[in-house]
Amino acid sequence: MEYKRSMIVYDLDSLVGVNQSESESSMGTSTSTSIVNQSIYIYVTSRFREAAIEASCTDKRQKNERWAIAVVRDPFLLKKFTTDVDFTFTNEQIEQDEEEHRRSTITLVCVKCRDLYVESDNKMGSCNYHDGFVYDNLARDLKKYKPSRAIEELNREEFISYTNPKKKEEIEKGKTRFKYICCYATVQVGAGFNGCKKGKHGFGNSRKKNFAGQILDKQMIDKWETACDENPEYNQQYADLFDSRKNI
């Protein structure tokens, strides 16, 4: 007797398997994923494509039915397999794909270093920034500034020294008075926002907030600079600075 119906179940995680390898480069650590048992994978995908139910046969009992089931847990293997056998994607997979596409194509602006980035490349160490506020090192009251305010002030003074040469010398003396509390680096106009800390681009955890933030607005900058302003560690450092100058 010839069987008209057959079914085979493949456990792809065990039969095929996935190998992950890490490699170091100047851009950081990258992980690549590959299939362990290539020949079995090819065999299973081709058997899967052959799986069919003959539609032409009118007699149901004579119909040849070849069923195939694949069980996959590994996300990489699942994606590769469903793509290779043209399996219909679930809504969740489509959404994940779209999300991944967004993460690797939408250019965002980082409020911390003011540079551009895409979320999929956003790794630890990608962003260089100062996380402290600025103070006037030559002022008795060590007046606190938000970095963008300090830069505004320096720009304004540059203009004044150009239009009013009498003030040039005095302004020149004060040019380097603004320091970042985090590392005591001097605030310089045009030097960019690269700083003493290395981390990830972006401020805040919400992904949505990030995607909406493709254009840096004043509000975002202010939010970040307020966080720098309120940093308890640096405020302590600032208080110590006052103490150290008390008797000068």
Ligand SMILES: [Zn+2]
């Ligand atoms: Zn710094």
Ligand SMILES: [Zn+2]
């Ligand atoms: Zn950044």
